[in-house]
Amino acid sequence: MSKAILNFIDKHAPTLLQFKxxxxxxxxxDFFVESEFETELQMRSEMLIGKKIYELKRTAIKLESEKNEISKQMLFSRARGEQVDPELQELEELLDTKIRLLEKAIELKQQYQRQPTYEVDRNFLDHPLFSATTPNEKTLNELRTKDGIIEIRKEGFRRLFYRNENGNLLTTYDLKVFVGLFKLWGDKGRNATFEFTFNELANVLYAEKSGGEYGLFEKSLNNLAQTSIIMEEYFNPKTGKRTRTVTHNPISTAIVDGQEYYAKIEFSNYLHDSLEAGNVVVISMALFNDLASPTSKNLYLTITNRIKDEEFSMDLDTLIQHIGLHGNTRYKCVQTIKESFQELKDFGFLSDFEVIKRGNLDKRVVFTPSNWAKEVYGQNLSLAALEVSAAGVEDHN
Known part of the structure; x- marks a missing residue:
């Protein structure tokens, strides 16, 4: 069980019980008392939103088992005509409060999973900027120049030239931080240049407010700032056509202060114009965080982007390249993708999926969004979906 969750409920359950x-x-x-208690319960449960839902469920099951044992002891005492130990009654009451606290947190997380509120720019989902897995250090060293820089051309649904001055590939964690920056951009007035504290970034990411986490923020922000790209098929919201960008940093400038836990950044014109025009999909950070694997997280955003354009199948080889899977074999990569599709189905985001073979080779994956996902993620076709084929660019799907 999660020590952080146990510490939280050990702290808040007695206070809740005393409040009641x-x-x-x-x-x-009784009605008023329960109503007041429920309000206090929800307020405290919301503090657990950043915890994994499977950890909350596992902890709740463990505590339920402990409560059942206490209840049995009390039942046996009553059956024998003995007075029930007051300490047992208090313990049962406390366990019940802890369980209700966890159950409310699980209920809220499930609601938040189906209420996407985080905008993500679609051009950065159209192009293979982030990698679900990274190659081993030997392979990375082979990619780096003598100056330690990585310069590669990345393939996927649309091609991308990628350069990172730190010699790193952007990971799923960097993707999470990038989504957090989009959220802060919206919250702080939708200006190309904005500043924030690491505490504010932690709030929008439902992340721990700790020195360790803030160190990861600093590293990720620096990696994002040190990345320059060329998008081969940037969707220009002003013309409604796809064009090739010049080399640019999505984060044009960045001041990242790891001592004061503060940052000031500026989005590129390409990124800011696209966001301002509403060329976005909307995701749930709660669902993103709860997905177990980096592949599932990347796939969640990729599929959300496809649903927006009513595209429900993908070539597996192109998908492997797009989400940056670096398995030893194609077979392992395909298995990883299948497992991630199953996880998305288990979370209710997909109702079904099927891998289509060509001969003995797994070739394509066809997926069906759940009814709520169709309703939430497919509403209002995006600017890119309205693009006219006169853009004259081949879609590399």
Whole structure:
């Protein structure tokens, strides 16, 4: 069980229980008492939104088992005509409060998973900027120049030239931070240049507010800032056509202060214009965080982007390249993708999926979004979906 979750409920459950007793002393109305308790319960449960839902469920099951054992002891005492130990009654009450706290957090997380509110620019989902896995250090060294820089051409649904001055590939964690920057951009007035504290970034990412996490923020922000790209098929919201960009940094300038936990950044014109025009999909950070594997997280955003354009199948080889899977064999990569599709189905995001073979080779994957996903993610076709084929660019799907 998660130590952080246990520490949280050990701290808040006694306070909640005392709160309920205080209300009961003041008001002789069960409905009112329960209503007040429920409000307090929800407020405290929302503090657990950043925790993995499977950890919350596992902890709740463990505590339920402990409570059942206490309840049995109390039942046996009553059956024997003995007085129930007051300490057992208090413990049962406390366990019940802890379980309700966890169950409310699980309920809220499930609601948030189906309420996407985080905008993500589609041009950065159309192009293979982020990698679900990274090659081993030997392979990375082979990619680096003598100056330690990585310069590669990345293939996927649309091609991308990629350069990172730090000699790194952008990971799923960097993708998460990038999505957090989009959220802060919107919250802070939708200006190309904005500043924020690491505490604010942690809030929008539902992340831990700790020195360790802030160190990861600093590293990720620097990696993002040190990345320059050429998008081969950037969707220009002003013309409604796809064009090739010049070499540019999506984050044009960045001041990242790892001592004061502060940053000030500026989005490129390409990125800012696309965001301003509403060329975005909307995702749930709660669902993104709860997905277990980096591949599932990348796939969630990729599929969300496809749903927006009513495209429900993908070539597997192109998908492997697009989400940056670096397995030892194609077979392992395909298995990883299948497992991630299953996870998305288990979370209710997909109702089904099927891998189509060509001979003995897994060739394409066809997926069906769940009804709620169709309703939430497919509403209002995006600017890119309205693009006229006169753009004259071949779609590399």
């Amino acid at each position: 007793k205080n209300v009961q002393m003041r008001f002789n109305n």
